Amino acid sequence: MSKYHVVTFGETMLRLSPKNNKTLEQADEFEVLCAGSESNVAVALSRLGLRSCWFSRLVNNPVGRRITNMIRAHGVDVSQVRWTDEGRNGVAFMELGAPPRSTEVVYDRAGSAASRLDPESVDWSVLKKAKHLHVTGITVALSPSCAECVTTAIARAKEDRLTISFDVNYRQKLWPPGRASEVLEPLMKEADVLFMTSDDAEDLFAIKGSAEKMVEAAAARFGTKWTVLTLGGEGAIVRAEGKTLKEAGHTVQEIDRIGAGDAFVGGFLYGYFKDDPDKALKYGLAMSALKMTTPGDLSFATLSQVLALAAGDNKSVKR
Numbered sequence: 044m045s046k047y048h049v050v051t052f053g054e055t056m057l058r059l060s061p062k063n064n065k066t067l068e069q070a071d072e073f074e075v076l077c078a079g080s081e082s083n084v085a086v087a088l089s090r091l092g093l094r095s096c097w098f099s100r101l102v103n104n105p106v107g108r109r110i111t112n113m114i115r116a117h118g119v120d121v122s123q124v125r126w127t128d129e130g131r132n133g134v135a136f137m138e139l140g141a142p143p144r145s146t147e148v149v150y151d152r153a154g155s156a157a158s159r160l161d162p163e164s165v166d167w168s169v170l171k172k173a174k175h176l177h178v179t180g181i182t183v184a185l186s187p188s189c190a191e192c193v194t195t196a197i198a199r200a201k202e203d204r205l206t207i208s209f210d211v212n213y214r215q216k217l218w219p220p221g222r223a224s225e226v227l228e229p230l231m232k233e234a235d236v237l238f239m240t241s242d243d244a245e246d247l248f249a250i251k252g253s254a255e256k257m258v259e260a261a262a263a264r265f266g267t268k269w270t271v272l273t274l275g276g277e278g279a280i281v282r283a284e285g286k287t288l289k290e291a292g293h294t295v296q297e298i299d300r301i302g303a304g305d306a307f308v309g310g311f312l313y314g315y316f317k318d319d320p321d322k323a324l325k326y327g328l329a330m331s332a333l334k335m336t337t338p339g340d341l342s343f344a345t346l347s348q349v350l351a352l353a354a355g356d357n358k359s360v361k362r
């Protein structure tokens with residue numbers, strides 16, 4: 044038995060979000076959370092009962108320890124984190140929007156310890172203990188050495204016969220779309236499962252049309268076995284082994300949508316490991332909907348909640 048189902052890595056920042064729906068400008072109290080797409084996925088998987096390992100590079104100070112503690116609390120293995128005594132940990136100020144006011148994210152992450160992760164400092168033998176590697180475009184955007192880590196991880200995962208998922212996760216505050224599409228396309232083609240929002244498909248790769256047309260065009264262009272487009276409030280669509288399946292999203296009373304995409308990825312991968320595209324979509328959408336009902340990036344959903352919601356049981360009172 045492999046030690047881990049999934050290994051992933053990337054920057055996780057301290058997330059500071061104003062309390063009581065205040066804006067960043069007016070806030071006098073902040074909730075202390077963590078923000079990192081890959082650790083969000085690792086937590087989602089761990090909550091579903093899978094063994095996940097996440098690593099990054101962090102400064103060994105109270106902020107770095109707080110970040111790892113929040114992730115470890117969900118059962119994620121953080122033993123591969125590269126600790127350093129120098130530099131600083133990234134911080135993200137995240138103000139939650141309330142329509143029509145949009146969510147505002149202010150990064151304070153340039154030159155962070157995580158952005159200095161490099162392939163030589165990673166113990167890649169960790170991949171030999173895993174079945175699956177999950178990586179995202181955010182890490183590629185952080186720095187040339189982080190991009191090299193993603194390239195190295197993909198090459199090693201292929202050698203070690205792991206399956207690979209790649210989430211495009213375009214962040215406009217990190218790089219321009221033209222550069223992102225050019226750098227990401229060859230990496231996306233290496234994945235077994237590709238995740239993208241329909242907005243990213245359109246803005247980065249000019250893939251347009253109905254959801255069905257878009258997912259077929261993406262599958263043809265990137266050649267991935269399973270190609271997944273998330274459609275915001277409309278749900279998600281997958282093209283897997285020549286078939287297209289679409290599923291509507293759940294009605295949600297939204298508390299915090301940041302991290303919902305990562306929760307979707309966690310739930311979807313749970314179904315992917317069962318080789319069932321229909322269940323993958325349902326688990327992904329259930330996990331994502333449940334995540335939106337709680338504050339913070341991290342999912343607090345349980346497997347039984349996800350299975351129940353995926354099966355259509357959404358009774359509001361449980362006794």
Ligand code: KDG
Pocket residue numbers: 054077078079080081083135181214301302304305340
């Ligand atoms: O996916 C949610 C993330 O956007 C967030 O929490 C932080 O990984 C993050 C990033 O770099 O934007």
